[in-house]
Amino acid sequence: MSADYPEDLRYTREHEWTRIDGNTVQIGITRFAVEQLGDVTMVEFPDEGDTVTKDEVFGTVESVKAVSDLYAPVSGKVARTNTPLADTPEHINEDPYGEGWLLEIEMSDPSELGELMDAAAYEAFVAEEEA
């Protein structure tokens, strides 16, 4: 399942992934979330410079069938957003861990990272949700 949940990422119970690079965390939604949602038609997230708070809603992702909230995996300031997604939301379906990334957060409290799951733990978590 390594292709579904890359080893170098850390995961949340809300089915988001994080890619940690120093004090910056890139985030997106996992392949499991993408498969549950189906074809994404729109994503809404904050502007660069806004702050987000761990476990709070920072945006929404809409698919043909459903709309879901996005929860911040860590607290901090939004450093960069994947603005091309406004025109190509399908990148989230096609490449959730690459071109489908959502935003990058400058962390305000790196200790929050301790609560994230590694790939194996997340895979087990997903297996439980599906059962």
Place this chain on the structure above:
Amino acid sequence: MTTPADSTSLKETPLSNEHRELGGKLIDFGGFAMPVQYKTGIKKEHHAVRTAAGLFDVSHMGEAVIRGERALEALQRLITNDASVLVDGRALYTVLCRPDGGIVDDCIVYRRTSTEYWIVLNAANREKDMDWLRQHMPAGVQAEDLSEETALIAIQGPMAAAVAGSQSRSDLASVPSFGFIDAEIAGVPCMAARTGYTGEDGFELACPADRATELWRALLTAGEDDGVVPAGLGARDTLRLEARLHLYGQDIDETTTPYEAGLGWVVKLGKGEFIGREALAAQRERGVGRKLAGFRVSGRSTPRPGYAIADRARGGDPHIGRVTSGGPGLSVGAPIGLGYVETGYARAGTQLVIDCRGKDVPAEVIKGPFYRRAS
């Protein structure tokens, strides 16, 4: 997110195993385990139907037959439309109403002969409808439920007639819209009707349940090179909404009347007595307080059933209605929806706002279908 189907409590169609093998994601729809989409997803299935064709299993729908010398008379009392205009091999869309004008179901009525009519009805209403039909049969007319032994496959899209026709000796291409013939397709005996629920040309093929797999596989294989794909309920919903076709349970139900729903064209007050006629005649006289409006949204937020519709410029309560159906409008270029609004807000061009989870999204009332195929 969609609830995966709990296969232990749900009914199957004769094609359920085909859906599993094709990677269909099964969900509960009207008590049946039905594919909401296959591997490629709703968007690709939707566009395939608009540009080539899609194959839908709609075997969950109910089929009833009414037989007897007085079959037409029995039917005329039950439906709002006028079945006396039908000749053999022609069908019409109609609703069945309660005495108060509320809609029991919407359905298509097919005249096979002057003493035999078929009715295709909604899956979730099947038992209710059969009870309703049987309660209202005069002596000598029988209403029989054929749902268990009948499968229904829809092939919809610009390539549909050619693909189905390639598997038959019958002249499917010359069947008119809302006409039907008995034909063998891929060797399977079918009632082939030029009807559908997508806004495209196509056929709905009723065949014996135990021959459905044969027919399904033959059509998929025959259409492969033309881009025919299996399509699920997700695409069926985005397609029917663009064509502005109502979904029972969302856009119409027992609390809504045909006049409120914009279905006045299927109510023939002049045809003689029928259930609901008095209430509907009175409503027509008096006018309706709310109407089902179609609207197009600015931006990319999809309106969803239950969202409030508002007029923020109005004093007092800004709430003027509620969304009953919504979709991304994949072939329209903007999200679209239907909802009941106070009558004064149903005129084309009226500006509304839809409360999409706490965010006001502007929308404009549109008359007629959101999408029309090039003819």
